[in-house]
Amino acid sequence: MTINTRMGFIEWRDLLSLALLWGLSFFVVEIAITELQPLSIVALRVSIAALVLWVYLAISGQIQSLGKEGWFCCAVMSVLNNVIPFSLIVWGQQTITGGLAAIINASTPLFTVLVAGMLLRDERLTGSRLCGALTGLTGVAVMMVFSTSNAPEIVEATAGNNDNNWLARLAIAGAAICYAFATVWGRRFKTLELPTTHVVTGQLTVSTLIMIPLALLIDTPFWGAGSSASISSATILSILVLAIFSTAFAYLLYFRILSSAGAVNLSLVTLLIPVTAVILGRLFLDERIGAIEYTGMAIIAVGLLVTDGRLWHRLTHKI
Numbered sequence: 001m002t003i004n005t006r007m008g009f010i011e012w013r014d015l016l017s018l019a020l021l022w023g024l025s026f027f028v029v030e031i032a033i034t035e036l037q038p039l040s041i042v043a044l045r046v047s048i049a050a051l052v053l054w055v056y057l058a059i060s061g062q063i064q065s066l067g068k069e070g071w072f073c074c075a076v077m078s079v080l081n082n083v084i085p086f087s088l089i090v091w092g093q094q095t096i097t098g099g100l101a102a103i104i105n106a107s108t109p110l111f112t113v114l115v116a117g118m119l120l121r122d123e124r125l126t127g128s129r130l131c132g133a134l135t136g137l138t139g140v141a142v143m144m145v146f147s148t149s150n151a152p153e154i155v156e157a158t159a160g161n162n163d164n165n166w167l168a169r170l171a172i173a174g175a176a177i178c179y180a181f182a183t184v185w186g187r188r189f190k191t192l193e194l195p196t197t198h199v200v201t202g203q204l205t206v207s208t209l210i211m212i213p214l215a216l217l218i219d220t221p222f223w224g225a226g227s228s229a230s231i232s233s234a235t236i237l238s239i240l241v242l243a244i245f246s247t248a249f250a251y252l253l254y255f256r257i258l259s260s261a262g263a264v265n266l267s268l269v270t271l272l273i274p275v276t277a278v279i280l281g282r283l284f285l286d287e288r289i290g291a292i293e294y295t296g297m298a299i300i301a302v303g304l305l306v307t308d309g310r311l312w313h314r315l316t317h318k319i
Helices: 009-032 038-060 067-092 098-105 108-119 127-146 152-157 162-185 188-192 196-218 233-267 269-284 291-308 310-318
Strands: none
Touching: 009 067, 009 098, 009 233, 009 269, 038 067, 038 196, 038 233, 067 098, 067 162, 067 188, 067 196, 098 127, 098 162, 098 269, 108 127, 108 162, 108 269, 127 269, 127 291, 188 233, 196 233, 269 291
16 A cells, blocks of 8 residues: 555544544543552553454454564554553653643654654655644644643642653653654554554553553552542543543554554644643633643644645645
8 A cells, every 4th residue: 555645535534533532542541540540541441452352353253363573563562652652641641631741742743754754765854744743843832831721630739849740741752752663663564464453452462461460560559549449430431431442443543544644644643632632621621721722723733734745735836
């Protein structure tokens, strides 16, 4: 399949759907983190998602071997795309809101443009991609520096602990770097010609084998220190939504976009995620959103158009 550097309707539809699902993940993590510890959330997320996909493969009769190379690629992908970034993001969301975490995570396209430009021959660094990524990151910077969307309870909890707040922001930035390398590494699956469902299932299975022992070793008990052993229905629902929709189904979309539109175009989803996360936070968690957030989102939209290449092409051909 040829990589479409200029995305069509189907690619944009899938990209917007993925942005909604992953924006939702920041929102539900913010609910779950009040009762569960970080690594436990990640372990539940990947294990439930893997179980759902294995059941689907079994029922549909599609189970097949990934082979040694397939499992190796899945193992590397699980570390770069699940284990490290999921853990960093959930840990960071203990002290910053889901909306802000999503905004910082939107730095992924810049890292992806640079990494893909160095490592992938068919995704070389072009003027439109670099300009678009920088434009989008300008919108991210506007919301990151000036945003007032932090939830009041988190602001109060971290009022005297700025070090933890900035460490949390750095953790989210570290997750963005991992996602950039994961997106580029994910291109290897195209040459293996493995079904998308099997790739996702393999990746999440390896992540489960890593995260469950880590959670059992580090998160004792697995619920938060300030919570009782009884987990609320809201938290249970949040974990199920996180695992089934924001992980299992989302990664099926992820690899489909990656195979058709490429690593750089796929990374654009992280510029759209803050829009979903901030809006959900405003509607359900009473996080404030104002002119700064709307301005940042508008700049992000321009960045998307420039990175896609169509706007850049029209402008340069008129000069």
